Amino acid sequence: MNDAAHPQPVTGPSTPSVLQARARRVLAHLDAVLPDVDALYRDLHEHPELSGQEARTAAQVAHRLEAEGYAVSRDVGGHGVVGLLRNGDGPTVLLRGDMDALPVEEKTGLPYASRVRTEDGEPVMHACGHDVHTACLVGTAAVLARSRDAWRGTVMVVGQPAEETLQGAKAMLDDGLYSRFGTPDVVLGQHTAPLPVGTFMHREGVTMMGSAHVRLRLFGRGAHGAQPELSVDPVVLGASVVMRLQTIVSRALSPLEAAVVTVGAFQSGTRANVIPDEALLELTVRTEDAAVQERVLAAIERIAKGEAAASGAPRAPQVEVLNRGPVNRNDPELMRRVRDAHAEWFGRDALVPGVLVTASEDFPFFAQGPEHPVPTAYWFMGITPRKAWEEAPGATPQEKMAHVPGPHSGGYAPDREGSLRGGCESLTVAALVCLHAGDASVDH
Ligand SMILES: [Zn+2]
Ligand SMILES: [Zn+2]
Structure with missing residues (x-):
């Protein structure tokens, strides 16, 4: 863990903090990257692959990471992809995105909706938003690669297969993820949620059962x-x-x-x-x-x-x-720093109070370092189009969530532009919380 990048207290938009200034430098590259992130997202959404069969998705991720200068390893624990970008002394930050889809029939009616079926006729859909996670992972990897003077350390990008069966993270670790590529200092991950697009939910301690x-x-x-x-x-x-x-x-x-x-x-x-x-x-x-x-x-x-x-x-x-699947437990200190940085970047109004989610994840396997536990932070990003959210009946987020399509449903249709931009920004800002400031950074 580093100490150079502690986010400063919120001081209002007119006096941006050191971290915000760094994030602005890195995210200045986002507009150039987003068209490809969007193209990748639509392509993945249209061509979903079930858990353990993510060959096509993994190839796309690997190809794009290589193009941005990452040292890429394929087929880690199945179709897992690892991209390493070493950029001077500093902590190693693992950014994780899961890549698999579900046996669900798509009913969104979107132009890029999936019509994929397995050989047995089973429909396949990115009904859990892992295509958003993967596209945002690649987008974040790209902006970090294009702004190497703004940060120091190592970025370890992990495209994980087989999350829905809770097997992929463990398979990657069993295949030597940490022994071959190094144990990270922190692990960061995010998941889509049926909250309004542009909002984020964080919870210190246990976040998922x-x-x-x-x-x-x-x-x-x-x-x-x-x-x-x-x-x-x-x-x-x-x-x-x-x-x-x-x-x-x-x-x-x-x-x-x-x-x-x-x-x-x-x-x-x-x-x-x-x-x-x-x-x-x-x-x-x-x-x-x-x-x-x-x-x-x-x-x-x-x-x-x-x-x-x-x-x-x-x-x-x-x-x-x-x-x-183990309990998904956020490191309280790391989660607080990520949440504060998101509050600064997106504004306090973008933060939704954290509630315990009864769904599960295999993300917490990444906390199991060979010698000691690795601090992890995992948050939720809203993807529901604003109009659909406002029209949903109910007063509280919990009541409204019952009336908008949620994960694992055939109608789960993220607001594309807002989700991809928000997801790239949230992961990038969180990575910068952990990485050291670069030599040419304004952070001094
Ligand atoms: Zn799922
Ligand atoms: Zn999921």
Whole structure:
């Protein structure tokens, strides 16, 4: 971490701070860069790729980083791209953008809407705004590369695959991201949100919940539907498990411990007159705290085994934790500095009070340095067109958010110009908070 770039207190637009002056120098290049950022965004939006299949997207990112003078490595942990720009002594700042899309059918009606389908006919859409993240990552990389006299240090640009499956960040780390390219001093990331375009939301400490995906296989004994006495009915067993799982949050946790347990899939049987052999349940678990997650997972296993025993099941259930995403915890000091810098750059009115988001991210894996934790900061950027926001009913942001298209919906359509400009500016300003001032900088 550096100490040369502490943002100054807000002093009003007529007396810009040192950091603002530096940001102005770097972002003076943004107008020249934005047309290509916009072209890249429209191209990515029209050609989305599912998690683990981001070959085309990664190639575009790698090509553009190389053109700006970055030393680029491809295929890091799958289709991950790493671009390094060493620019004198100073901290290493990792800028992360995720690149994958979702199996969602696009319903925005935009001229550059996705019509992509997989070989199985599954629709694919950038319904989580990762195309915005990737385009803004490339734009930020470009303005920093074009203003090397304004900052010192190393910029490590990371195009991450497979965020939606919570696998890509870990895969990149397991493939030697930090051992091959160096452990960064800080990691920065941002995500689109259904807030008004031009607004930003920051939260010190935990900003997103940790998650776990659990699969329960419950074993019964099949029989004729007319002879239940010969069976151990896995449908009834599964139903008991589903109901009992509802007591974890209500009875096993304190009201002050935030958690979600959702049974998103329950599959068993094919015919009315056949009692099946098995039931399969898939659960998602969200918690604000890692220790609470452990307790919830233990409770799930206990309930599944207990209900199976009560049913006289021939075998104990199989309990698999398929993937786990850690809690996304911002370094309070770093987050405060980024938020203050955004307040200065965008104005205090652009900041939305931070709330805990129950969705999850694999971004926090980047905090797991080989020797010590790496401070991370992750914030949300509003992308909802102003008109749509103003027309949405409700008084509070939370009420309005329920009436505008959100992430993972087929109608998620960012205000293009505002989102791309805002996203490039927010990531650049945050990077400058962490990088040292350059020799020819006005920062002295
Ligand atoms: Zn998503
Ligand atoms: Zn996302």
